[in-house]
Amino acid sequence: MTRQNRALRRWRSQKVAAARAARNTPKGLPVSPLAPAGGFPAIPPIAGLRLAATAAGVRYQGRDDVMLAVMDPGTVLAGVTTSSATRAAPVLDIEAKLAGPAHGDGGAAFLVNAGNANAFTGGTGMQSVEELVTATAAATGVAPERVLTCSTGVIGERLPHERITAALGGLEAALSPEAWAPAAAAIMTTDTFPKGAVRQVDTPDGPVQIAGFAKGSGMIAPDMATMLVFLFTDARISQPALQTLVSQSVPSSFNAITVDSDTSTSDTLLMAATGQAGSDLDAAPSAMEGFAAALSDLMQDLARQVVCDGEGASKLITIDVTGAADDADAHRAAMAIANSPLVKTAIAGEDPNWGRIVMAIGKSGAAADRDRLSIRFGEIEVARDGWVSPEYREEDGAAYMQRSEIEITVALGLGAGQARVWTCDLTHAYISINADYRS
């Protein structure tokens, strides 16, 4: 071996060692400037639910990385999962269970780890899921078919499930109705803040509560569900009704956000209703309506928080498309704008470059007539009927772009279709996070 080859090999192995070390430490990323000012919300207990978090050392050191939620008998479950063709082993297990035994109303448990997605792990992936389910059932007394597991993190490495099963005894002993913030923090990967939300709904027989938390920062372009989202309520509601409400609210919340157009292999949303408070919603239509509205609002809140923690995000962008041929076309145009790297970099640079919005609409595949197209930034009309508005001054656009929350409205002038989506800008920090770290 020549001296040059030895030097090259030494350099490479140092580089690999450094990359490995980086992987095994928390990211230490600064908290997103778009994080909620008040921090994680104060969430009261939900009757029939207990939570715990612990550090199992799945991948990260020095932080919690496993979360357990246990629900009492009488709980119904609902969920939606990713449509990725390469979805992870735990997602396949959840799909099978939600289609079958999970439809009952016994107790239930969610076990979630961060650091390893157990995705693209061949046959051993499903073995890991089975080990986790069996051990969780043994520790909590919940039937195995009512234990759902989620994993998030690196793809293609064996999940060291033995580290998690070894921690289950301690997790079970630590279960508490109060542990919302630790549970939300334990499932973070490149997230810079834990995301939680809570709503109350009145029913004839007293108030019910909906609360939940989510994780997600990159690989965010959900399809059918998103990232990991866990929602809980003490409401009394039938399983089919709960599933319907959840499914109805996904298109306008988690399916209406994008950070980077990349869809995760592990996107999962799970909801549990313990049935310990308020009226029987299936028999109380107006309370059901209030519950549906609160659930939808809470899901949008969590979805927006995910965008606010988008990797490298410095601005939250709301895109409204109106006047489309139909709602699907409106969504298509809005998502094309939201996913355009040229639109997102212009906004990062505070450049009111509306020509790039025109470009994105043009490529979206949505029906559009250049000469009917109008664009607004907030209240500022930028373009009307296919050209720059006579009153528009670039100074106004540039001043608007300095805000941390940007609203773009596009009127296509063709029909009644509309859609609203959220995204963030594309900054140097996105490149740094994804070129320099392996998440």
Place this chain on the structure above:
Amino acid sequence: MTRQNRALRRWRSQKVAAARAARNTPKGLPVSPLAPAGGFPAIPPIAGLRLAATAAGVRYQGRDDVMLAVMDPGTVLAGVTTSSATRAAPVLDIEAKLAGPAHGDGGAAFLVNAGNANAFTGGTGMQSVEELVTATAAATGVAPERVLTCSTGVIGERLPHERITAALGGLEAALSPEAWAPAAAAIMTTDTFPKGAVRQVDTPDGPVQIAGFAKGSGMIAPDMATMLVFLFTDARISQPALQTLVSQSVPSSFNAITVDSDTSTSDTLLMAATGQAGSDLDAAPSAMEGFAAALSDLMQDLARQVVCDGEGASKLITIDVTGAADDADAHRAAMAIANSPLVKTAIAGEDPNWGRIVMAIGKSGAAADRDRLSIRFGEIEVARDGWVSPEYREEDGAAYMQRSEIEITVALGLGAGQARVWTCDLTHAYISINADYRS
């Protein structure tokens, strides 16, 4: 007005002035590290074609920004244009002409400016095209219906066509069969090097030549055509045959590249055959075959050069997908990998993060079976049958990623569909170019 408001307003106007100044100067970007080592190729004259370039000050100062190509009578034309729903005025004019009078074989002229795309400019956009066509016809003696104009640059601003018409006399006087390099340079926007290519084909009646140049660096995800591409040949070929050959070669060349998934409003490819050399190709099948192969090869060459000049590119990435259900599925999967910001940032960071390739396949919509999926980096087998290959060592993957040309092969194991696409990595320089400048 408060003092704070005055300070804010002053700061804003300074910022706007600085942005305006930046727009009116050439970018001064460093030449892409992926530029061809030999520089712009030496291209011999093509009988019946003359070229010229000049500085008309459309937007940039201190550089050529207008190109004129004039072809002798006997020339046939072919072309393909963007499918964007917001395509620019000159594109609409070209589409109308290629569908009608341009089908003849008189003389022909291409007039091209950089700096302003004449896109989303309402009714004045088409007026500008008409002014340019009329003036070019007058200066060159070519019939107006055989004058095709292209514009590339900023969207949504009126094209100052009077600056171009004022330069036409000088341009016409400067026409020369040799001016390939100046013509290729005059149409650049954020390009860092001019892109040209040349091929020779033997025919029974002597050799013919195909040569051309292209521009494009960002907003590159062509659909039906791309950016601006101008191809010339002295071959004798019928218009329908030429159009067929061009259309056949687009899917595997310009429609097989992506820099940033954003599709331009102005993508146009034009080809002119002057008919002054070699055999009548329509009557010489084997020479036609050779011509078709050379044309396809030249178009792939130019397409790869566009990717090599992708904004901020530091690596050229070739993606082959085999074993797909059909060719369309293979293209879908390959483009999903090529457009994934997470794949592209990983490669920028020289991280052999193949899990992100699995993710991209999963979201692509192409039929895929996780347990039949295999992935190679060059000759290195990374994953086989749905999991990491037993022989794969991350050191090998990391060493491979240090190359400037990366080859990724994905075998889906389902059918006979295949596709090859090219892309580049996503680096900090892409963000800088697009957040800090307006192109």
